[in-house]
Amino acid sequence: MSIQEQVTQVHSLYDTILILDFGSQYSHLIARRIREFGVYCEMLPCTQKIKGLQFEPRGVILSGSPYSVYDKDAPRVDPEIFNLGIPILGICYGLQEIAWNHGGSVAPCNNREYGHALMKVDKHQGHPFVDRLFDGIEDSIQVWMSHGDQLDKAPEGFKVIGHTLTAPFSAIAHEEKHLFGIQFHPEVTHTPLGKEILKNFVINICECKTNWTMKSFIDNEIARIQQIIGPNGQVVGAVSGGVDSTVAARLMKEAIGDRFHAILVDNGLMRLNECETVKKNLGDHLGINLKVVDASEIFLDRLKGVTDPEKKRKIIGNTFIEVFESEALKIDQETKETGHCRIEYLLQGTLYPDVIESVSFKGPSATIKTHHNVGGLLEDMKLKLIEPLRELFKDEVRELGKTLKLDDELIWRHPFPGPGIAIRILGEVTPSQVAIVRAADHIYIDEIKKAGLYRKISQAYAALLPVKAVGVMGDKRTYEQVITLRAVETVDFMTADWYSFPYDVLKKISNRIINEVKGVNRVVYDISRNNGWIIIIKYVHFSFN
Numbered sequence: 001m002s003i004q005e006q007v008t009q010v011h012s013l014y015d016t017i018l019i020l021d022f023g024s025q026y027s028h029l030i031a032r033r034i035r036e037f038g039v040y041c042e043m044l045p046c047t048q049k050i051k052g053l054q055f056e057p058r059g060v061i062l063s064g065s066p067y068s069v070y071d072k073d074a075p076r077v078d079p080e081i082f083n084l085g086i087p088i089l090g091i092c093y094g095l096q097e098i099a100w101n102h103g104g105s106v107a108p109c110n111n112r113e114y115g116h117a118l119m120k121v122d123k124h125q126g127h128p129f130v131d132r133l134f135d136g137i138e139d140s141i142q143v144w145m146s147h148g149d150q151l152d153k154a155p156e157g158f159k160v161i162g163h164t165l166t167a168p169f170s171a172i173a174h175e176e177k178h179l180f181g182i183q184f185h186p187e188v189t190h191t192p193l194g195k196e197i198l199k200n201f202v203i204n205i206c207e208c209k210t211n212w213t214m215k216s217f218i219d220n221e222i223a224r225i226q227q228i229i230g231p232n233g234q235v236v237g238a239v240s241g242g243v244d245s246t247v248a249a250r251l252m253k254e255a256i257g258d259r260f261h262a263i264l265v266d267n268g269l270m271r272l273n274e275c276e277t278v279k280k281n282l283g284d285h286l287g288i289n290l291k292v293v294d295a296s297e298i299f300l301d302r303l304k305g306v307t308d309p310e311k312k313r314k315i316i317g318n319t320f321i322e323v324f325e326s327e328a329l330k331i332d333q334e335t336k337e338t339g340h341c342r343i344e345y346l347l348q349g350t351l352y353p354d355v356i357e358s359v360s361f362k363g364p365s366a367t368i369k370t371h372h373n374v375g376g377l378l379e380d381m382k383l384k385l386i387e388p389l390r391e392l393f394k395d396e397v398r399e400l401g402k403t404l405k406l407d408d409e410l411i412w413r414h415p416f417p418g419p420g421i422a423i424r425i426l427g428e429v430t431p432s433q434v435a436i437v438r439a440a441d442h443i444y445i446d447e448i449k450k451a452g453l454y455r456k457i458s459q460a461y462a463a464l465l466p467v468k469a470v471g472v473m474g475d476k477r478t479y480e481q482v483i484t485l486r487a488v489e490t491v492d493f494m495t496a497d498w499y500s501f502p503y504d505v506l507k508k509i510s511n512r513i514i515n516e517v518k519g520v521n522r523v524v525y526d527i528s529r530n531n532g533w534i535i536i537i538k539y540v541h542f543s544f545n
Contacts, residue, residue, distance in 0.1 A: 010391055011055035013220050014040035015208040018057035021356075022046045022065030022075050022093050028356050029187040030061055030091070032393060033198050038210030040391070043356050050080040059087040059206030062094025064185060068149050069096045069106050077101070087178040087205045089133075092147050095172070095181030098155075102179075105153035109166075113145040116190065117164045119171070130159050130173035132204050133180050137193055143170070143184035144191045150183055178205070214396065214403045218251070221388050225255035228386060229345060234335050235386060236261045236328045237347025238320075239290070240418070241278035244349040244389060246410050247401045249288050251388050252347060254404070258289040259340075260347070261331045265323050267316065268296025269420030269434060272442040281410055291331070295323045303422060303429040307466075312429065316419040346383040350390045351397065414445075414459045424463040432519070437464050439517045440483045447509045448487075457499050460487040462513075471521035480521040483513055498527045 010016075017034050021027040021043050034041040042055075046062070060081060067074045077097055081088065090098040096106045119141055121134045134141075143164075151169035154160060162171030162182065170183045180201065186194030202208050229235060235252060239245040239262045252260035262282065266275045275292060283290040302315050332343045389397055401411040421437045422429045440462040448454050465482045485506075490496035510523040 010040065011042075013216075014212050015058045015206075016055055017041040017202055017206065017208065018053075018060045019043040020046045020048060020060060020062050020077060020081075020094075022063050022097075023067065024064035024091075024093070025066075026185055026187050027063040028353065030063060030198070031352070031356070033187050033195055034202055035212065035393065035396065036195070037199050037202055037208075038212050039202050039208045040212040042391075046075045046077050048078065050078050050084065057084075057086060058208050059089070059202065060084070061201075062088065062090040062097055064092035064094065064146070067093065068108075069093070069100050070149070082177070082179075085178075087201065088180070089201045090179075090181040091187070092183060092185060095183055096149060096151065098179055098181045099151050099158075099172070102155035102158070102174075104151055104155035104158070106149050107152040108149050109147065112148045113150070113166060114147075115145060117143055117145045117167070117170075117184070119143045119162045119164050119184065121171075122159075122161050122163065124159055124161070127159065127175055129175050129178075129205075130161055130180075133171070133173065133182075133197060133200050134161065135200050135204060136196060141193050142191065143186075143194075144188050145184050147183060180205075214400045217392075217400065218254075218403060221251060222255045225252065225386065225388060229256055229259070232259075232341045233345065234259050234261065234332075234341050234343040235345040235347050236263065236331060236343050236383075237349075238262075238324055239264050239278070239282060239288075240416065241274060241281065241410075241413070242416055243394075243401060243411055243413055244351060244397055246282060246286075246406065246413075247397050247404065248347055248349045248389055249282060250286055250401075250404050250406060253286065253288050260289060261328075261343070262288050262290045263324060263327050263331075264290060264292045265320055265327075266292060266294045266296055267299040267320065267420060268431075269299060269316070269422045269429070271416065271421070271445075272438050281407075285407075291327065293323060293327050295319070298323065299422075300429065300431060300434075305428060307428050309423060309426075312422050313419055316422055320418065344384060345386045348385050348387045350387040352391055352393050355390060412455055414454075414457070414461075416461075424461060426464060427466040433464060436481065436483075436517055436519050437462055440464075440513045440520065443512045443516060444485055444509055447505065447512065451502070451505045453499075453501075453505065456489070457487045458490045458496065460485070460499070462486075465524075469522040478521045481519055482522045482524060483517070483520050484524045484526050485509065486526045497529050501525070 017039060019027065019030050019041055027043060031041050031043050062077060065075060079101060082101060099106060121137055121139050121141065124130055150167050154169050154172050158172040158174045160169055161173050164170050167183050171181065173180045184191060186197040188194065203210065235256065237249065239249050249260065249262050264275065264278055279290065279292055282288045299316060299319055302319055303312060306312055306315060328343065336342050392400065398411050417423055421434050424437050425433050444460060444462045448457060448460055463484050463486065465484055467482055468479050469482050471478045471480065487499040487501065488496040489499050506525060513520055513523050
């Protein structure tokens with residue numbers, strides 16, 4: 001079964017809202033809000049042709065965009081979408097796209113409008129359908145604007161359902177065509193009642209069933225996996241102990257038992273006691289059929305003398321493939337010799353943010369990086385992919401883990417990159433440098449947990465800078481290395497901001513690292529903002545015969 005066939009099965013089980021992305025930095029937030037209502041949604045680029053759509057959506061949302069509808073290369077929606085006969089909501093640029101396609105007029109603002117605005121809600125007695133979007137909303141509401149163009153003439157047949165002092169057509173609706181357009185952004189928290197507005201559209205107007213729950217997902221996904229794999233099929237997959245691979249592995253265990261073969265590759269670049277912990281959690285506690293492969297000497301040997309970060313990534317990625325493929329082939333041969341079916345499927349921990357980044361249109365949410373889960377596998381790979389988490393956001397994966405009764409320690413474990421500590425060493429990767437980062441990171445995480453902050457922070461780690469600092473320790477001057485600490489907060493793992501630590505916690509962490517980690521005499525904290533996540537590309541090449 002192809003990935004498209006796997007995804008299509010989801011649409012047969014859940015009502016779906018289609019989000020067409022015009023490159024807005026907020027598009028993924030629309031999807032998150034809709035999922036929170038218990039409704040499934042899917043995001044596709046705005047260039048999606050309606051004839052090529054593999055499912056029948058209950059409604060459509062057109063996102064915002066950094067473009068102007070007057071730009072020569074402005075993105076355009078397929079006009080056939082307006083012939084589907086289903087409700088459509090246009091947000092910001094999406095509103096202007098609706099107006100553009102129906103004879104309205106869009107003009108540049110005198111001044112770009114960015115920030116809060118007070119919008120007056122215009123009610124229409126005798127026309128209850130157009131009032132549904134703002135059902136339960138007060139006469140005036142605070143909204144968040146971010147636009148350089150706006151409507152200066154509503155299309156024929158549209159009613160104005162909201163206006164501000166500077167935007168007379170802040171919200172419009174067409175009763176017969178079931179079209180709605182709003183100039184502001186309901187998906188951001190700066191519009192306090194934005195969730196209620198989106199909920200009105202999705203549930204009251206599109207009449208979607210709210211059956212997207214992790215309990216229903218588990219039941220349906222296990223049945224789907226069993227149908228795909230069959231009664232004798234075998235699956236192989238890499239695990240790291242992180243929440244994504246752990247939840248995916250547990251789901252496979254529930255579905256096919258020991259016919260799922262998990263492989264943990266110890267690259268010598270993992271955190272303190274990590275392999276032992278993963279083996280205990282996944283193998284002993286969860287009963288997952290797990291094989292641990294110690295390849296640390298191979299990885300560290302190949303990294304000798306290498307300082308360029310990209311070269312490190314390639315070496316680690318290629319070596320991982322080599323080791324993983326070798327072990328997978330051994331397992332494949334063993335299953336053949338014991339009379340069982342050979343391995344046909346490869347488990348991937350693809351999440352929905354990976355998919356969004358890979359299908360997004362141009363702009364801030366365009367493809368920032370290549371994801372190994374959605375576009376980095378070689379075309380001649382013989383194994384077929386199975387991706388049970390492909391439709392889920394990170395917080396949904398955690399909710400799924402809770403429903404599967406995983407321990408909180410596993411569910412809330414911070415993400416850890418595949419190349420591990422190697423990309424947290426700026427310079428040559430040596431056993432001594434790995435030991436320094438490993439020790440500093442262990443102290444850092446230990447103190448975060450003691451302070452009760454681990455769940456409040458989405459990811460935290462220590463890194464070793466390629467500089468040395470002069471310091472005084474006791475009666476001696478020292479010239480030693482510098483550790484930088486990083487901690488961020490995020491909900492969707494698509495955007496992040498640095499975490500504001502209490503000073504006493506940072507002070508304790510710094511003191512412990514300097515006193516306990518030999519070779520370090522200075523600790524700094526990184527407060528730069530992140531707008532994306534670095535995912536390491538892994539090309540997996542299988543040639544089972």
